[in-house]
Amino acid sequence: RMFNFSKIQLGLLIFLLFPAIISCLWWAAGSHFLMDPNSICRKTKRLSGKQAELCQTEPEIVNEMVKGMKQGMRECQYQFRNRRWNCTNHSKLFGKILQQDIREKAFLYAITAASVVYAVTHSCSMGELLQCGCANMLAPAPALLSMKPGSEGAAWEWGGCGDDVDFGYEKSKQFMDAKQKEGKSDIGSLIDLHNFEAGRLMIKDFLRTECKCHGLSGSCAIQTCWRKMPHLREVGSRLLERFDGAFKVTGGNDGKTLLPVGWNIKPPGTHDLLYSAKSPDFCSLNRRTGSAGTRGRWCSGHSQDTGSCDLLCCGRGHMEGRVRAEENCQCRFRWCCMVQCKKCIIEKEINICL
Template sequence: VVRKQRDAIITFFLFFSFLFRAVGSPLVMDPNSICRKTKRLAGKQAELCQTEPEIVHEVAKGARLGVRECQYQFRFRRWNCTSHNKYFGKILQQDIRETAFVYAITSAGVIHAVTQACSMGDLLQCGCEVTRTRAPPLPTAGPGADGSSWEWGGCGDDVEFGYEKSKQFMDAKRKKGKSDIRTLIDLHNNEAGRLAVRNYMRTECKCHGLSGSCTLRTCWKKMPHFREVGDRLLERFKGAFKVMGGNDGKTLIPVGHNIKPPDKQDLIYSAESPDFCLANRKTGSLGTWGRVCNTTSMDVSGCDLLCCGRGYTKQTVIFEENCLCRFHWCCVVQCKKCTVRKELSLCL
């Protein structure tokens, strides 16, 4: 059983580490190559490769979207979501808070990418949301609360299709019900990422009427911007729950006294994170030596915290950047090159 669980984790890591390495590579444009390279795929993942390679293409885009957002959200932290292959793999093999965020943001990236591809008409299996399946809007609620009438229309995002494909792929190697705390944690964090998209759909409307009046509005559902998803999941990361396995092997129990159980949108973990101060290939830490820090900040980007009390050094950097840009009709932007001197603080 332990060997099967280990193999499942390795297979999952192999696929996504391959996607991360392939950023900017022609392989990303060829889902068949991705599937051939990851020969250990099985079950639902292999089925997607064989029957819906265009979905795998969007899964790859979603994975890259998730990693880029992870790197943005963690840019000032000791572990900055580096995609360095050897170190990233070590992070994924642990049950720490950082791993919870990676799983959640990647799962969110997949649902976001697949759903967006549907709306853009890039996939034959789906398109705009079928609004006829939704109950008609109430005349006194929502966008028509001011008295103007409105109806569902336009091209709403079919988030349910994206949700199902993300679930089909991300959860494929995890069998719920097994007495494996890692499986339960990963499934929970995957779902938290998907819900950070599905539960926060927004309503957009367009006015119709003579002379710019708004006697009728057509409304549709759109996904939240992915930066909003990342911000929301970062807050969940900060308040993540530490859990342990229940005696029945099928439930998770929060660690501590009088702590409410985590809900479906919370992130969970079972092991404490390393401090990430020094390079350690065993834990996946690259350390913080040479990282740029903020001498005036008291948060995680400040030199005291980011440099782990080792201090910092000042370094002057000279570089060129575009400046004095002007728009010329039509349609060229011309800029000059300006030399900029900037003093940086670097961790020792």
């Protein structure tokens, strides 16, 4: 039930950057975007100073950002696969979502910012970008020292190829925050900036330490350790938790602060997601709000989670049926080194929302 990207839908990956440059990028987008990052810069006339500078001087980094946005879209679709809003990439509906300061937009902006950090940093570690490489770990941080695996008392040192997450973080911040910082102080821009940062911090603040042992007979007398980013799936899951507990906010009188709505509510933290408008219920097709509805969606007739037929079908009921599908079966390992499988036709029970 994952989504396939058509040429027009690939433009939506760029569409996540900023509503201000959507119209320029949308119709110009095609599959060539991922191959030619310069087309983003050529066909977009309203890039801000920092964005234009990055396009002119480091187009290969823009290419990695586009890859990151594609990863972010897929992660969004995975995390919301069993929910009424399933991060559909239908062009007109998707655009309406980004015009509202709702929870769904908050998640989209956060996972996009996180995915851009992830993609750029990963390319640095793989040696695919000339501007960066492995992290320079001259002095271990106390927090990381307490996280190191291995036996107590073993000598260890920083080494290997740690992820230079600071480089990816700065590039994401430089490009994605630029439009919102251009003299704007409205509540929408403040919320966008916060959610961008929340996504980036889900990478930067959750680095893990990996170590490799060295010594005779596997004694692990010495360990070499380095910092690695969390997996993007882990980041998506953390952001989904923040989505469920997102803070509704309003603007302060000074025009520069955001205040939580309600009495005795603690201020939101840096990892929290923010929104200011109520989301639609996403039960029925509504082009004005960006809701695709849930009619025709597969649901679970037995579970009680968000993918259950009761919740996903919004009380309309569901239709039961069976489908035939081809799957690998009777798989055997053949020396050396392959797995051979037969194709079997199986029947599956399905439930479809009415």
